[in-house]
Amino acid sequence: MCGIVGIVGKVPVSQALYDGLTVLQHRGQDAAGIVTVDNGVFNLRKDNGLVRDVFHTRHMKKLTGLLGIGHARYPTAGSSSSAEAQPFYVNSPYGIAFAHNGNLTNAHELKDEVVKISRRHINTTSDSELLLNIIAHELQTCEGLELTPEEIFKAVANVHKKIRGAYAVVAAIIGNGMLAFRDPYGIRPLALGKRKTEFGDEYMVASESVALDAVGFTFVRDVAPGEAIYVTEAGVLHSQQCAVNPVNAPCIFEFVYFARPDSFIDGISVYASRVNMGRKLGQKIAREWSNLDIDVIIPIPETSSDVALQIAIELDKPYRQGFVKNRYIGRTFIMPGQTMRRKSVRRKLNAIPSEFKGKNVLLVDDSIVRGTTSEQIIEMARESGANKVYFASAAPEIRFPNVYGIDMPSANELIAYGREIDQISELIRADGLIFQDIQDLVEAVSELNPEISRFETSVFDGNYITGDVDHSYLERIDGMRNEGAKNAGSQTELSNLEMHNMSQGSNSN
């Protein structure tokens, strides 16, 4: 998952973009970048690292201008080289800078078309660079230096026809304005906000509403699936539905894990959906485990806390923060390699022995993906003297790869793939394991906005909403992106050309 932001302002935007990215950091910890437009020139700073490490005062001073976009990256295609950090840039037509959250499922075929038909050069293995070139190709046919909203929306409609997969994007077009759009299924989120100033209205788009809150913009609405928003440099907003048959089917994993609880996505409070997940799972535990003597409910910080508290309320048992989280270690699931993820769990979480000693504990997590966290946490609970260790997951078993912007490309790396609950329980060494039912998960989220009847649930049921994902596709991405392939790839990453300015060292001060 990545975080994207874009602002057309009346005052310089770099600080607001930076602040917006810091509150979207949970969506991507690998790389960050900002592009601003000033006097017909792009100013770019991007590199690997957290937002706070990528932008120093010397960079911020150079990111001048009233229009800009930003990105926090979690790679799902290509490599994690800084050359694939976003925003990307093309000089023709107009000069376009671009940031993308999601993942294209037909990148393979598109690459051929972009190279052979459009005769455009793609310098990285990133699907986002490809997508930028497809947009550029569509805008290339427009006449004149000033684009009309109609021309822009036509180009987006053509892009929708060509590309498949998940995409929420924002682009800055020199001499024109900011363009943002969302894929026809609305798999990845995108919110629109507005701020009134004495000089006129400013507009902002962001992956999550929390970024709007953080910089003082008022949430206006979610960008609809398939819809494009175009804000001119002068600050005039245009919008249009550009997809033929849009369907609102947001990714349910945003609610389970990715998004911040204080965000609203498609009219749904992420926090309220997690409370509902806790309620449903608590009821299932009460039904199916009535014979178990659970003494205490303990969350696995941080995402599962809201779910665990509600389970404790349902079961009328105490809720205790038995694990302390090191606030300086980020999210482990979105770290790039399994070795790093494994090491980080113990560095990130430490047990308070008195909460475990001699007790039957129910540990609650939002999800079990590779089992990295659950296995180690159960071991820590036992080391702290727990009597029985039960485990509950607020999401059902994850048995299928994700192809829409979550880096789970290989079924073999998923602990639930090809295994029954007893086998998973044995692997993570739990005394009992229980998962949320898929129906309950969907209801937990959908009852907060009855207008949404479908969700993208492929990781649980293998039903890929874009309809273009088959066995051979999954085999191909597994071969390209499983742990072994990524480790082999990292050997060659050092030699990647890094074609972007303001990189480390090139601006000493």
Ligand SMILES: O=P(O)(O)OC[C@H]1O[C@H](OP(=O)(O)OP(=O)(O)O)[C@H](O)[C@@H]1O
């Ligand atoms: O089964 P696994 O492969 O370990 O993945 C699942 C775990 O990873 C995530 O935590 P993470 O540490 O990323 O973030 P959090 O602090 O937001 O819970 C998620 O909340 C689970 O705890």
Ligand SMILES: NC(=O)CC[C@H](N)C(=O)O
């Ligand atoms: N998680 C994402 O949204 C990733 C965006 C893009 N596919 C990349 O790998 O950079």
Ligand SMILES: [Mg+2]
């Ligand atoms: Mg977690």
